[in-house]
Amino acid sequence: MQNRVTSLPALTRGGRIGRRYDAVLPRPVVTKEQTLLAACRNGDPLAQEQIYESHREKIYRLMIRMVGLEQAEDLTQQVFLKVFQKIEQFQGNAALSTWIFRIAANESLQYLRRKSRRPEFPLNVEPLDHRPVVGKQLEDREVLAHALANLEPDLRVVFLLREVDGLSYFELAKVLDIAEGTVASRLNRARRLLRECVFGPAN
Amino acid sequence: MNCPEVGSLLSIYYDGELPADKRIAVEVHVENCPRCAAELAELRRLSELAASLAEVTQPMPSTPSARRPQHGPAASAWFRAHQLRMVAGLTTAVVLLILIVGLSSLRAQHEHVDLAGYWKAMAVDPVQAHRQFVSRFDGHSVTADAAYHEVGFRPRVPDCPPDFVRVDSNYVLNMPCCRCIQSLCRREDGTLVVVFEHAKDQADWFPDQPQVVMQCAGTECRVLQLEDDLAASWRCGDRTLTIVGLRTMDELTQWVVWSSRSGVDNK
Numbered sequence: 001m002q003n004r005v006t007s008l009p010a011l012t013r014g015g016r017i018g019r020r021y022d023a024v025l026p027r028p029v030v031t032k033e034q035t036l037l038a039a040c041r042n043g044d045p046l047a048q049e050q051i052y053e054s055h056r057e058k059i060y061r062l063m064i065r066m067v068g069l070e071q072a073e074d075l076t077q078q079v080f081l082k083v084f085q086k087i088e089q090f091q092g093n094a095a096l097s098t099w100i101f102r103i104a105a106n107e108s109l110q111y112l113r114r115k116s117r118r119p120e121f122p123l124n125v126e127p128l129d130h131r132p133v134v135g136k137q138l139e140d141r142e143v144l145a146h147a148l149a150n151l152e153p154d155l156r157v158v159f160l161l162r163e164v165d166g167l168s169y170f171e172l173a174k175v176l177d178i179a180e181g182t183v184a185s186r187l188n189r190a191r192r193l194l195r196e197c198v199f200g201p202a203n
Numbered sequence: 204m205n206c207p208e209v210g211s212l213l214s215i216y217y218d219g220e221l222p223a224d225k226r227i228a229v230e231v232h233v234e235n236c237p238r239c240a241a242e243l244a245e246l247r248r249l250s251e252l253a254a255s256l257a258e259v260t261q262p263m264p265s266t267p268s269a270r271r272p273q274h275g276p277a278a279s280a281w282f283r284a285h286q287l288r289m290v291a292g293l294t295t296a297v298v299l300l301i302l303i304v305g306l307s308s309l310r311a312q313h314e315h316v317d318l319a320g321y322w323k324a325m326a327v328d329p330v331q332a333h334r335q336f337v338s339r340f341d342g343h344s345v346t347a348d349a350a351y352h353e354v355g356f357r358p359r360v361p362d363c364p365p366d367f368v369r370v371d372s373n374y375v376l377n378m379p380c381c382r383c384i385q386s387l388c389r390r391e392d393g394t395l396v397v398v399f400e401h402a403k404d405q406a407d408w409f410p411d412q413p414q415v416v417m418q419c420a421g422t423e424c425r426v427l428q429l430e431d432d433l434a435a436s437w438r439c440g441d442r443t444l445t446i447v448g449l450r451t452m453d454e455l456t457q458w459v460v461w462s463s464r465s466g467v468d469n470k
Binding site for chain 2: 043056057060061065072073076078084085088089110111114140141144145148159160162163164168169180184187188191194195198199
């Protein structure tokens with residue numbers, strides 16, 4: 001141990017660095033995700049299936065709130081079409097789900113820009129819900145659903161990804177390609193607007 | 204800290220993203236301030252409601268496509284299992300990827316392609332289909348610049364695309380006739396159009412399909428009708444362009460006009 005600690009100058013003395021260093025550094029771990037990605041790039045349909053299955057519901061759920069019930073399925077399929085088309089370009093320098101969310105966010109925002117929905121035509125978002133719900137809870141939830149549908153898309157997407165999918169500010173910044181500060185201010189703004197709708201204007 | 208300061212930080216604090224010193228200051232303030240505490244409670248309530256909305260969501264329906272038969276056990280990629288619905292723009296995307304695969308039988312059968320057969324077979328598997336197609340022709344994706352070096356001519360679409368599409372990706376393919384550039388182009392509405400370009404006399408890629416030879420913007424084009432779209436082929440200088448997935452003759456005209464204008468000096 002003593003000898004190794006003799007350290008950096010010794011290690012960097014020309015030519016020896018590779019071997020010595022190897023002995024000290026742990027081997028890089030190939031994660032399950034990397035294995036899955038490699039298989040997917042090779043066209044392994046099971047790998048593709050696995051990726052699809054593990055992300056499908058999350059993306060669909062996001063799409064329902066972003067583009068409405070009618071379009072959610074199509075948009076979701078479109079997202080995965082893109083995912084598998086582009087999977088070769090995915091470097092693996094971010095988590096796969098972050099990358100997939102990024103594609104989903106872009107697709108939904110693009111769709112909304114194209115359709116340029118105006119606030120007076122909110123999305124039809126309410127899926128059939130047969131669960132019995134008690135009193136005020138139902139009203140509040142419905143109000144939130146409608147408030148969300150009326151929220152400008154940039155604010156809506158960041159709120160949903162934070163609250164429903166639990167992405168951190170760091171991840172949100174990557175997904176939406178904005179600074180973390182922007183993430184913070186958009187979330188703040190989204191919550192203020194939504195709170196006003198659900199709880200009434202602030203004092 | 205006072206209320207306005209805390210107010211502006213509350214959302215970040217709530218998400219656990221405040222650095223330690225500010226976090227403690229906010230906590231201390233909130234403990235002693237009913238107003239800010241109430242705001243925090245509203246944030247929590249908002250989260251509860253959002254979570255309950257998320258629970259309410261039905262699982263994604265998988266609607267069987269009435270028109271297309273189920274693919275056999277051989278193709279197991281996700282489109283098969285989840286039965287792509289043939290609607291609107293997505294139909295076009297599917298059709299085009301299918302057709303790309305349809306064209307892939309060129310290799311096996313000396314430039315004869317059973318497009319219709321391939322199309323049916325690939326109806327549920329376009330993603331896999333595109334991958335297989337590219338690999339069947341020893342293809343790989345390229346940038347516009349790299350394309351020139353690989354095929355020996357400046358392909359027009361990657362180089363200087365028309366302004367009514369955006370080029371998604373380009374591939375070099377070793378077709379039986381020659382090396383060819385395939386460009387996946389996206390219209391403004393997000394749907395795909397696929398362009399093949401090669402510097403040879405046009406191989407007959409649709410020999411068994413009824414096609415029409417017509418003049419389009421002063422250029423002789425071969426046009427054929429695929430199920431929902433058109434495919435067309437024409438000579439342009441020393442190149443042949445083949446486009447799959449066109450919707451209207453007007454669109455074909457757009458492309459032909461673009462091709463006759465762009466880069467007369469392209470080599």
